[in-house]
Structure formats: structure tokens, C-alpha cells
Amino acid sequence: MPLYASEHEQLRASVRGLLGTADPRADGYDRALWRRLCDELGVAGLAIGEEQGGSGYGPVELAVVAEEVGRANLPSPFLTTTLAGLALAAGGEDVGPVVRGDRLATVSFSSDGRHVVDGDVADVLVLVGDTAGTVTVVELASVVRTPLTTMDLTRGQAHLDLADAPRRTIAADPDRIAALAVTLLACEQIGGAERVLEMSTAYATQRVQFGRPIGSFQAVKHLLADMLVELELARSAQQHAVALAADPATTAPELDAAARTAHVACTRAFVRLTGDAIRAHGGIGYTWEHDAHRYFRRARASAVLFGSPADDADRLAEHAGLARAAS
Amino acid sequence: MTETVPAFRRRAADFLARQGCRHEDAPSRSRAPGDYVAAARVHQHALAEHGLAGITWPAEYGGLGLGPEFRAAFDEEAAGFETFSALFTIGLGMCGPVLLALGTPEQRERYLPPLLRADEVWCQLFSEPAAGSDLAALATRATPDGDGWRVSGQKVWTTYAHQSDRGLLLARTDPGKPKHRGITMFVLDMAAPGVTVRPLRQATGDAEFNEVFLDDVRVGPGDVVGAVDEGWRAATLMLMNERAALADSPIGSPVTLEAVVALARRTGRTGDPFVRRAVADAYVMQQQVELFARRVAGDVRVGRDPGALASIGKLAAGRLATQVAALALEVAGPDAVAWDPADPDGELWAYGELYAPSLSIAGGTEQIQRTVLGERVLGLPREPQTDRDVPFRDLRRG
Structure with a gap:
């Protein structure tokens, strides 16, 4: 059965319409657009329960929005705020301001405060799975931040000095958040990969050399x-991971295997397609004015956003039947 | 009274439990090809006797006339059992559907029931030494002879020709027309005078392929499938059925990831970081291949031609087989390339490595599949063709 039904396609069309109004070269995320996405479509609380101010949907709806965000390749706090918001909601925190778009939340999977995604703009940080396997919350208002220069022009990072920052522990499942993080990242990656293939196909159909469209040459056709x-x-792999995340009957090992598989597969695909898209476009694809490098930058940075796929290899080998080496 | 899917499923499960052949008990296609074909015939005959053959074929030709949901139920029950698809893909998956679509009532009555019972095995006489990817360049000639034709020429890569009773043959009836327009499809009796079959050994050492020499072989008007000079349409229909059949029950590599994982355990390599990384990579690829096949079966939103999407599955299956076979050689080390002849499984890893390239060629090469995807799914412009409207006899060939 297809993962997306007609109501999901309606949601997709609405999100695409709103994202289409943004300036694609904006520096940093567009606050006005984010407010509209929250006000009109409720994207920040899409999968948060209605009793906590959200819309009460689930991973399938999040996947649709993530694909569109990836496709548009715009700066957007959607991914981090969604993940952190879900953790905060699970922990019983007041997520009203996050759902309304008044506060930005972000998430980090290492506790050292380094390379915190959207750490340059977030108001609150959720630290997932530190050594004790707990989930803790840090208010960032008085934390010293060092915003980083990023290869990816669409997603900021910062080093945060968390040494003296007070933390409070909340009751959220770190494994579930981790699985959802790489699953939604995979959705973004698929959206971006789909878009660069469309751009490359259109270019190969229009661009004429040697008297015919370059897409008629096997060398280009086979690349595409x-x-x-x-x-x-x-x-x-991505759709399977989304479907399992949305199915309450999914066991933890099943979810882990599907999410890691999607993480590795979609990371590779996005990196490969964005590199090939530059090649398919030739010289024009290598210019600053063209979007190809912006997608390529996003692909490379996304590959190490929530842990490198190399970190997945050991667990995936276990899922394939190789028990962990005796230590 | 019509049978329900659950009742049919129970009947299929009963049959398989009593008379099915589990994968591990089936004769090896490679080491005992004669036994494999004999067992396949016995199995298919028994299916027909028990009213389980030709699930979706019309009842008037020996089928059951049921919907695809019955076929899906049977396939689920048959997981773990040998279905002899390597043999039957051609006859039941390709020749049968073409006869159903284009055959005369007489041809269907005469040929389909024995095909379903495996009383007669069929092969596909398409490729030639000078017509591979460019199948329409075939040169086997059918010259008019009274009310029929005399056929002369050579076919190649004819899988199981030496075990077959009949085949569907493409031959050129009008070399004065452009290459796609002067071809006719015939039913060929493999025992007819003038048919010579010579087995061809493959890179693995197996001999499933053949060369078939046709020397003045007589075919009559009743042997024409479809219409004279319209054989390209019939050929296209057959190739579409081939892709669908291969997507349905892929003829995968004998070396599975599970076998390689078991080998790594036996040889104490489970902690080796290289092995763990490579197994993880192969696992991700295997998952993608399986999940893609499932997705295409249920959802064809991604492209314009659902048939063309089978090319993605085929390319991926070839890559997976290559990846897993190479990994097996890494893990097995020197044992993969030299083994004690007394070890019945010693050859497996070398065999898998030699088998893998076939999946990149059979049923359309990787390059042909990429062209299909580029043109039919992405909608890219076709390559200009200089041979399309030229009479066949004026074409450069070789």
C-alpha cells in the first residue's frame, strides 16, 4: 500500500506552496515564513498531541513536510524543532511556545555542546542519550555560543559552552528520538535528491550540444x-523507516534497523545525486549563482549531522546477523 | 462454487507440505541439471493434478481463472519451497502469456494445457550471434515455401533448448522492410528435421545455454503467432512479460548475504572491522532491493511506465549479487579459490563470483536497462537512429 494518501498530498501541496514564497537565497531562516508555517499548517507541533497544543498527527505527516523542506533546500528549523519538541512533549514539558513558533528548540546527540545544529538560533536544547542514556534539557538564554561558519549555507551550527549550564532530566526515550532523527533526515535527503534529479533531467533535455539535447547521449542518459x-x-528504505515509525506494533530493534538503513542509504544517495547534478549541469552547475552547489553543500553537511553513517555500520552488521565482537 | 482466498491458501499449503520440494532438498541446477529439470516437470505436473497450476490463466485452457490475490497467496505459502522458476520463467512466464494474448484458439487449445502440466517444456529462440541488445537486427530467414516457410539461421543463448519440446521463434519474413517490420513469430517444434541443438558452457561451467542451428526447417501457416511481419509486437510483449516475471520471482545469486554471514561466524571473522563494515553495506543494499520490489508491487507513482521500473530492480539485483559475491571471496580468502574436491560446498564462493556477471547481462544488459530508464521514466530524448527506416537488407550488420 502506498505510504502517502490523498490528504498527505494535500499537505504536501500546502507546504510546497508556502515554501515557494520564500527567498531561496535568504541568509538564515525566514522568521516570518516560519510563523506562517506554524500558524497556517501547524508544522512545529504536527506530531505533538492535541492536549499539548499540537495537531496529533504522526511520522507520516512529518515525513511529508521534511521531504518538502529538503526539496526547497531552505534554511528552516523544522527538523530540529520537531525532534526537540517531541522529546519535550514526551517529557511533559510545556511545548505551547514551541508549537506556536515563538520558541525554537533543538537537539544534540552528544553532550559536549559542540556542533549543535541550529545552536546559533535555538532557545532551548535537548541533549539526547548522554553516557547515562538520559534525555536532558538546557535553556540557552545565558549560554555562551560560538556560531560556526558552515559548509552548508542553509543550516547553522554553533559550539555551546554548557559547562556551567543547569540541566534538567526529562522522561523521554532516547532511542526513539534518535531513530526519528535519522528517519526525518532521510526524508529531507530524499526531497533534495529528488529535486536535483528533476533539475538535471530538465537541463539535459534543454541543453543542446553537437546538434542535439545532451540527454539523448548515452553518457548523460546513463548518468541520470x-x-x-x-x-x-x-x-x-526511507518510506519503510517512516512506515515502521508510524506503526505502534514496531519493535525497538526493527525500528533501529530500518532507521539506520535509511540513514546510510539516503545519505549516500543525497551525496551522490548532488555531486552528479553538478556534473550533469557542466560549467553552469559549478557557479555560485546556480543552486547545485547549495544542494551539494547541504548533502555533505547532512551526512554527519546526527552521527556519521560509519557509526551505523557496527549496529547494521549486528542486524545482518554478526553478533557484536566479544570484548 | 467459488473458492475463497483463505481456502485456496490452505489448499496450497497442504499441497506444499505433502509434495513441495524445499529449497535445500531440490536438485542443484548447476551440479545436477538433468535431475533439476526432471524434478521441475514432476512438480509442475503435480501442481496441475491438484488444481494449483495456471492460477490466473483462463479455465478453458487448463488454468484456474482466478485473480492476482490468489497468485499472491500461493507465492506467500511457497516461500522456502523450490518453484523451479529458472526453468519455468520462459514457458509459463513468457511463452504462455504471449500465446494467450496473440495465439489462435487452436494454438491455445493445443499448446497451453500441456505447457501448464509440464508435459511440454518451452524455450525462447530470439537472440542471434549478430543480434543481441539490437534484437530487431536478427537475420534468421523464413523463406516462403508453399503455404508455409523454410527457416534457416542460428540462434544463441537459448536457455534449456536441449530440454525443450517447443519454442517461440523470431525469423525474418521480409528483408525488404525496415528491421522492426519484417519479422514473424512462429511456434517451433524442437524435434522437427533440421533443428540442431548444441549446448554452450557458461562461465560458471554450467551448460544451460545452447546454440540452435536451423537448417531448412519447415513451419506452416498454423505456426504463426500473431500476424505475419508483425513479430516485433509479439517479441515486445514477450520481453515485457520477461521483465515482469523476473521482477516477480528473481533468479538471484546462489551466494546470499546470510551465507556470507554464516561463513564469517564459522571462520571467526565477526569482530573484523572490515568484515563488519562490508556486511553492513551489503545489508543496506539487500534491504533496498527487497523494499523496492515490495514498493513497486504496491505503488507505481514514481514513473510513467510501471514496466520500466522493473529495470531499477534488475540493475539493483545485479549490483547486490556482485557486491555479495565479492564479499564472500574476501571473507573466505584462499579457500574460495582452491578447495578440497571432497568438500561438496567448496565451490560455492567461486561459483557465486562467476555467476554474478550474468545478472548484469541476462534479460537486457545494464546499458539497455539504463536507456529504458532514461527514456521511459525520466522522459529523456531518444538517440537518433540511423537504421530505423532503412530496408533490413540494406543495413550494415555484423
Whole structure:
């Protein structure tokens, strides 16, 4: 059965419409647009229960929005705020301001405060799975931040000095947040990969050399076909991970295997497709004015956003039947 | 009274429990090809006897006339059992559907029931030494002879020709027309005078392939499938059925990731970081191949031609087989390339490595699949064709 039903496609069209109004070269995220996304579509609280101010939807709806955010390749706090918001809601915190778009929350999977995604703009930080396997919350108002220069022009990072920052522990499941993080990241990656393949296909159809469209040459046609294969294989892994995240009957090991598989597959696909898109466009694809490098930058940075896929290899080998080496 | 899906499922499960052949008990296609084909015939005959053959075929030709949900139920029950798809993909998956679509009532009555019972095994006489990816360049000639034709030429890569009773043959009936327009499809009796089958050994050492030499072989008007000079349409229909059949029950590599994982355990390599990384990579690829097949079966929103999407699955299956076979060689080390002849499984890893390239060629090469994807899914412009409207006899060939 297809993962997305007609109401999901309606949501997709609404999100795409709103994102289409943004300046694609904006520096940093567009606060006015974020407010509209929260006010009109409730994206910040999409999967938060209605009793906590959210819309009460689930991972499938989040996947639709994440795909569109990835496709548009705009600066957006959607991914981090969604993940942190869900953790805060699970921990019984007041998430009203986050849902309304008044406060930005972010999430980090290491407790040292380094390379915190959206750490340059967030108001509150959720630290997931430190050594004790707990989830803690840090208010960032008085924390010293060092915003970083990022390869990715669409997503900021900061080093945060958390040494003296007070932390409070909340009751949220770190494994569930981690699985959802790489699953939604995979959705963004698929959205971006799909878009660069469309751009490359359109360019190969219009651009004429040697008297015919370059897409009629096998060398270019086969490059694009390989991009399609990579995209659709990765999309299968992504959709499976979303479907399992949305199914309450899914066991923790099943979710872990599916999420890590999607993480590895979609990371590779996004990196590969964005690199190939530059090549498919030739010289024009290598210019600052063209969007190709912006997607490529996002792909490279996304590859190490929530842990490198290399970190997944050991667990995936376990899922494939290789028990962990005796230590 | 119509049978429900659950009742049909129970009947299928009963049959398989009593008469099914589990994968591990089936004769090896490679080491005992004769036994494999004999067991396949016995199995298919028994299916027909028990009213389980030709699930979606019309009842008037020996089928059950049921919907695809019955076929899906059978396939689920048959997981773990040998279905002999390597043999039957051609006859039941490709020749049968073409006869159903284009055959005359007489041809369907004569050929389909024995095909379903495996009383007659069929092969596909398409490729030639000078017509591979460019199948429409085939040169086997059918010359008019009274009310019929005399056929001469050579076919190649004819899987199981040496075990077959009949085949669907493409031959050129009008070399004065452009290459796609002068071809006719015939039913060929493999025992007819003038048919010579010569087995061809593959890179693995197996001999499933054949060369088929046709020397003045007589075919009659009743042997034409579809219409004279319209064989390209029939050929296209057959190739579409091939893709669908292969997507349905892929003929995968004998070396599975599970086997490689078991080997790593036996050889104490479970802690080796290289092995763990490579197993994880292969696992991700295997998951994608399986999940893609499932997704395409249920949802074809990604492209314009659902048939063309099978090319993605085929390319991916070839890559997976290559990846897993190479990994097996890494893990097995020197044992993979030299083994004690007394060890019945000693050859497995070398066999898998030699088998893998076939998945990148059979059923359309990787390059042909990429062209299909580029043109039919992405909608890219076609390559200009210089041979399309030229009479066949004026084309450069070789």
C-alpha cells in the first residue's frame, strides 16, 4: 500500500506552496515564513498531541513536510524543532511556545555542546542519550555560543559552552528520538535528491550540444538513470523507516534497523545525486549563482549531522546477523 | 462454487507440505541439471493434478481463472519451497502469456494445457550471434515455401533448448522492410528435421545455454503467432512479460548475504572491522532491493511506465549479487579459490563470483536497462537512429 494518501498530498501541496514564497537565497531562516508555517499548517507541533497544543498527527505527516523542506533546500528549523519538541512533549514539558513558533528548540546527540545544529538560533536544547542514556534539557538564554561558519549555507551550527549550564532530566526515550532523527533526515535527503534529479533531467533535455539535447547521449542518459536508481532504492528504505515509525506494533530493534538503513542509504544517495547534478549541469552547475552547489553543500553537511553513517555500520552488521565482537 | 482466498491458501499449503520440494532438498541446477529439470516437470505436473497450476490463466485452457490475490497467496505459502522458476520463467512466464494474448484458439487449445502440466517444456529462440541488445537486427530467414516457410539461421543463448519440446521463434519474413517490420513469430517444434541443438558452457561451467542451428526447417501457416511481419509486437510483449516475471520471482545469486554471514561466524571473522563494515553495506543494499520490489508491487507513482521500473530492480539485483559475491571471496580468502574436491560446498564462493556477471547481462544488459530508464521514466530524448527506416537488407550488420 502506498505510504502517502490523498490528504498527505494535500499537505504536501500546502507546504510546497508556502515554501515557494520564500527567498531561496535568504541568509538564515525566514522568521516570518516560519510563523506562517506554524500558524497556517501547524508544522512545529504536527506530531505533538492535541492536549499539548499540537495537531496529533504522526511520522507520516512529518515525513511529508521534511521531504518538502529538503526539496526547497531552505534554511528552516523544522527538523530540529520537531525532534526537540517531541522529546519535550514526551517529557511533559510545556511545548505551547514551541508549537506556536515563538520558541525554537533543538537537539544534540552528544553532550559536549559542540556542533549543535541550529545552536546559533535555538532557545532551548535537548541533549539526547548522554553516557547515562538520559534525555536532558538546557535553556540557552545565558549560554555562551560560538556560531560556526558552515559548509552548508542553509543550516547553522554553533559550539555551546554548557559547562556551567543547569540541566534538567526529562522522561523521554532516547532511542526513539534518535531513530526519528535519522528517519526525518532521510526524508529531507530524499526531497533534495529528488529535486536535483528533476533539475538535471530538465537541463539535459534543454541543453543542446553537437546538434542535439545532451540527454539523448548515452553518457548523460546513463548518468541520470543511475541517479534515478540510487534515488528510488534509497526512497524505498526511507518510506519503510517512516512506515515502521508510524506503526505502534514496531519493535525497538526493527525500528533501529530500518532507521539506520535509511540513514546510510539516503545519505549516500543525497551525496551522490548532488555531486552528479553538478556534473550533469557542466560549467553552469559549478557557479555560485546556480543552486547545485547549495544542494551539494547541504548533502555533505547532512551526512554527519546526527552521527556519521560509519557509526551505523557496527549496529547494521549486528542486524545482518554478526553478533557484536566479544570484548 | 467459488473458492475463497483463505481456502485456496490452505489448499496450497497442504499441497506444499505433502509434495513441495524445499529449497535445500531440490536438485542443484548447476551440479545436477538433468535431475533439476526432471524434478521441475514432476512438480509442475503435480501442481496441475491438484488444481494449483495456471492460477490466473483462463479455465478453458487448463488454468484456474482466478485473480492476482490468489497468485499472491500461493507465492506467500511457497516461500522456502523450490518453484523451479529458472526453468519455468520462459514457458509459463513468457511463452504462455504471449500465446494467450496473440495465439489462435487452436494454438491455445493445443499448446497451453500441456505447457501448464509440464508435459511440454518451452524455450525462447530470439537472440542471434549478430543480434543481441539490437534484437530487431536478427537475420534468421523464413523463406516462403508453399503455404508455409523454410527457416534457416542460428540462434544463441537459448536457455534449456536441449530440454525443450517447443519454442517461440523470431525469423525474418521480409528483408525488404525496415528491421522492426519484417519479422514473424512462429511456434517451433524442437524435434522437427533440421533443428540442431548444441549446448554452450557458461562461465560458471554450467551448460544451460545452447546454440540452435536451423537448417531448412519447415513451419506452416498454423505456426504463426500473431500476424505475419508483425513479430516485433509479439517479441515486445514477450520481453515485457520477461521483465515482469523476473521482477516477480528473481533468479538471484546462489551466494546470499546470510551465507556470507554464516561463513564469517564459522571462520571467526565477526569482530573484523572490515568484515563488519562490508556486511553492513551489503545489508543496506539487500534491504533496498527487497523494499523496492515490495514498493513497486504496491505503488507505481514514481514513473510513467510501471514496466520500466522493473529495470531499477534488475540493475539493483545485479549490483547486490556482485557486491555479495565479492564479499564472500574476501571473507573466505584462499579457500574460495582452491578447495578440497571432497568438500561438496567448496565451490560455492567461486561459483557465486562467476555467476554474478550474468545478472548484469541476462534479460537486457545494464546499458539497455539504463536507456529504458532514461527514456521511459525520466522522459529523456531518444538517440537518433540511423537504421530505423532503412530496408533490413540494406543495413550494415555484423
